[in-house]
Amino acid sequence: MANEETIKEVGEFGLIERITGQLSMPASVSVGPGDDSAVFSVDGDAVVSTDMMVEDVHFRRDWCSGFDVGCKLIARSFADLEAMGATSRGCVVAISMPEELQAEWFKDFFQGVSAEVAKARAVLVGGDITSGEKIVATATVFGQMEGRAPVLRSGAKPRDVVALCGRQGWAAAGWATLSRGFRSPRAAVDAYRCPEVPYGAGRIAADAGANAMIDVSDGLIADLGHIAEKSNVLIDIDSSSLEIPGPLQNVGAALNSDPLNFVLTGGEDHPLVATFADYVPQGWAQIGRVLDPVEGSANVLVDGEEWETEYSGWTHF
Amino acid sequence: MANEETIKEVGEFGLIERITGQLSMPASVSVGPGDDSAVFSVDGDAVVSTDMMVEDVHFRRDWCSGFDVGCKLIARSFADLEAMGATSRGCVVAISMPEELQAEWFKDFFQGVSAEVAKARAVLVGGDITSGEKIVATATVFGQMEGRAPVLRSGAKPRDVVALCGRQGWAAAGWATLSRGFRSPRAAVDAYRCPEVPYGAGRIAADAGANAMIDVSDGLIADLGHIAEKSNVLIDIDSSSLEIPGPLQNVGAALNSDPLNFVLTGGEDHPLVATFADYVPQGWAQIGRVLDPVEGSANVLVDGEEWETEYSGWTHF
Numbered sequence: 001m002a003n004e005e006t007i008k009e010v011g012e013f014g015l016i017e018r019i020t021g022q023l024s025m026p027a028s029v030s031v032g033p034g035d036d037s038a039v040f041s042v043d044g045d046a047v048v049s050t051d052m053m054v055e056d057v058h059f060r061r062d063w064c065s066g067f068d069v070g071c072k073l074i075a076r077s078f079a080d081l082e083a084m085g086a087t088s089r090g091c092v093v094a095i096s097m098p099e100e101l102q103a104e105w106f107k108d109f110f111q112g113v114s115a116e117v118a119k120a121r122a123v124l125v126g127g128d129i130t131s132g133e134k135i136v137a138t139a140t141v142f143g144q145m146e147g148r149a150p151v152l153r154s155g156a157k158p159r160d161v162v163a164l165c166g167r168q169g170w171a172a173a174g175w176a177t178l179s180r181g182f183r184s185p186r187a188a189v190d191a192y193r194c195p196e197v198p199y200g201a202g203r204i205a206a207d208a209g210a211n212a213m214i215d216v217s218d219g220l221i222a223d224l225g226h227i228a229e230k231s232n233v234l235i236d237i238d239s240s241s242l243e244i245p246g247p248l249q250n251v252g253a254a255l256n257s258d259p260l261n262f263v264l265t266g267g268e269d270h271p272l273v274a275t276f277a278d279y280v281p282q283g284w285a286q287i288g289r290v291l292d293p294v295e296g297s298a299n300v301l302v303d304g305e306e307w308e309t310e311y312s313g314w315t316h317f
Numbered sequence: 318m319a320n321e322e323t324i325k326e327v328g329e330f331g332l333i334e335r336i337t338g339q340l341s342m343p344a345s346v347s348v349g350p351g352d353d354s355a356v357f358s359v360d361g362d363a364v365v366s367t368d369m370m371v372e373d374v375h376f377r378r379d380w381c382s383g384f385d386v387g388c389k390l391i392a393r394s395f396a397d398l399e400a401m402g403a404t405s406r407g408c409v410v411a412i413s414m415p416e417e418l419q420a421e422w423f424k425d426f427f428q429g430v431s432a433e434v435a436k437a438r439a440v441l442v443g444g445d446i447t448s449g450e451k452i453v454a455t456a457t458v459f460g461q462m463e464g465r466a467p468v469l470r471s472g473a474k475p476r477d478v479v480a481l482c483g484r485q486g487w488a489a490a491g492w493a494t495l496s497r498g499f500r501s502p503r504a505a506v507d508a509y510r511c512p513e514v515p516y517g518a519g520r521i522a523a524d525a526g527a528n529a530m531i532d533v534s535d536g537l538i539a540d541l542g543h544i545a546e547k548s549n550v551l552i553d554i555d556s557s558s559l560e561i562p563g564p565l566q567n568v569g570a571a572l573n574s575d576p577l578n579f580v581l582t583g584g585e586d587h588p589l590v591a592t593f594a595d596y597v598p599q600g601w602a603q604i605g606r607v608l609d610p611v612e613g614s615a616n617v618l619v620d621g622e623e624w625e626t627e628y629s630g631w632t633h634f
Contacts, residue, residue: 031401031467035470036366036397037401037460038364039401041363045357046356047354048442048457050410051445052453081353084353084354095369125365126365128455130370130371130375133451134449134450134451136371138457140457150347150348150354150356214353215353230351
């Protein structure tokens with residue numbers, strides 16, 4: 001794809017041809033891209049989740065490359081499957097792009113999609129490409145339960161321990177960095193551009209008997225709040241158990257802000273947080289406990305107190 | 318939902334609550350909306366397709382209500398499953414909307430989605446709602462093969478008959494009507510606003526041994542061209558077999574245009590077209606035949622000749 005070509009010049013079918021020529025399907029996918037639908041086998045119940053990213057809402061083109069957007073779209077979608085204890089299988093991606101967009105951007109996006117789909121051990125089986133003023137991309141991901149029971153938000157029980165698997169707070173630190181016009185620390189900025197989903201950890205949690213699970217997309221307090229609400233419990237986070245990695249400390253110091261805020265309220269890292277009756281599996285770290293609900297109290301506390309912050313999780317509108 | 322409320326006033330979680338309160342799940346859906354993913358059983362191979370509609374590209378808000386957009390999004394998506402010979406099961410819908418949009422529009426959209434999902438005998442199992450300057454909606458639909466082999470575009474064989482099931486040309490006549498500033502004939506305009514997909518006809522075709530199948534989204538000649546190309550055959554349409562219904566004749570007369578053009582080149586009606594070795598099942602009408610490919614010829618002919626028109630099917634960019 002020459003650098004100067006636009007989407008309009010390459011055309012819808014040209015873009016599709018360039019993609020499908022690069023894809024190879026495993027035997028379990030009997031029909032891949034290029035027909036009306038994709039067809040594949042599923043072991044046990046099917047699991048599905050859909051996620052949309054909109055230019056200038058979820059990403060800015062001057063902050064994130066096409067690769068970043070593709071990678072993040074796929075990562076955040078498969079994180080929702082992990083949070084059920086499912087095994088990832090495949091995905092479809094729909095995207096609208098302005099006609100004057102460089103075809104190179106789309107190539108880059110597709111490479112980000114492909115790289116992350118491979119990390120998730122899944123396959124891109126189809127998609128849709130259309131024109132539109134802004135870039136809007138939707139990923140719908142599929143997995144299979146392989147006989148396991150799905151781990152819901154509603155299963156947490158008083159006296160469970162709360163455990164976390166994966167990085168948390170990094171993306172918020174990266175976003176804060178970019179917002180102030182800086183580009184480093186690079187590790188935080190990269191974490192904002194594409195999360196590192198702990199692929200496979202959801203299945204491990206399910207096999208270890210997790211009672212409830214969610215991926216942290218909106219913030220640790222906000223997402224534990226979804227578990228607390230659906231399970232009718234109180235969750236108390238032990239802040240001393242939360243690691244504050246060096247890059248987060250550096251961003252906090254540079255911006256004169258408590259880096260614990262990144263960890264407690266930052267979204268978009270997509271680690272998994274789950275509750276377990278007793279056994280916390282390898283790779284997971286205990287960060288709190290589940291208590292009986294208390295009338296009139298917030299349903300998530302930090303060290304027994306309500307966490308006071310101006311920012312308590314991402315909401316649309 | 319009061320008429321004057323905006324999307325911003327109701328909020329993301331408010332919109333989701335209003336939807337999920339109205340949904341009921343069959344036993345085969347063990348996890349519906351409200352958790353990280355949906356979980357459901359699948360009989361045989363799973364079938365999936367995704368489709369995106371963009372405001373001012375695929376629809377205009379002054380021509381189509383929220384109900385129309387929801388209905389059309391779902392209909393065109395499930396038509397892709399029909400075209401494999403699959404049985405529809407479920408779908409997820411992602412949508413971006415401007416903050417200042419009337420919440421009533423979204424309620425209307427959701428009712429259109431629900432009505433069409435019910436027609437398809439499927440279930441809405443999840444979704445995603447976000448803000449964005451334009452309305453952009455993606456449906457991803459799932460079905461199951463129940464032991465049938467998927468009917469591909471690539472299976473047509475010389476000496477097959479070509480058969481059509483469903484209305485064709487109506488949406489194009491409706492679009493032409495609206496484009497000239499008219500609102501009638503109403504039947505054509507309604508067909509443009511929401512197609513009548515022949516649900517169940519794909520499975521009947523598969524059971525009757527269809528060799529190839531596609532739904533007509535871009536135009537009869539254009540979509541038969543996909544079959545011809547993938548199957549390496551020539552397809553000859555017999556124009557005398559194509560019915561020109563009254564409303565299409567009326568639009569043609571009013572616009573001084575040959576109504577056969579609507580039938581041959583119009584998209585967005587989503588009937589099914591398939592090829593059969595011998596037996597054409599009930600509800601299907603023979604409209605042509607499959608021939609050996611001819612070097613240097615167009616791969617779809619009408620009465621043995623190339624069809625000359627300024628418009629030969631919808632393409633993006």
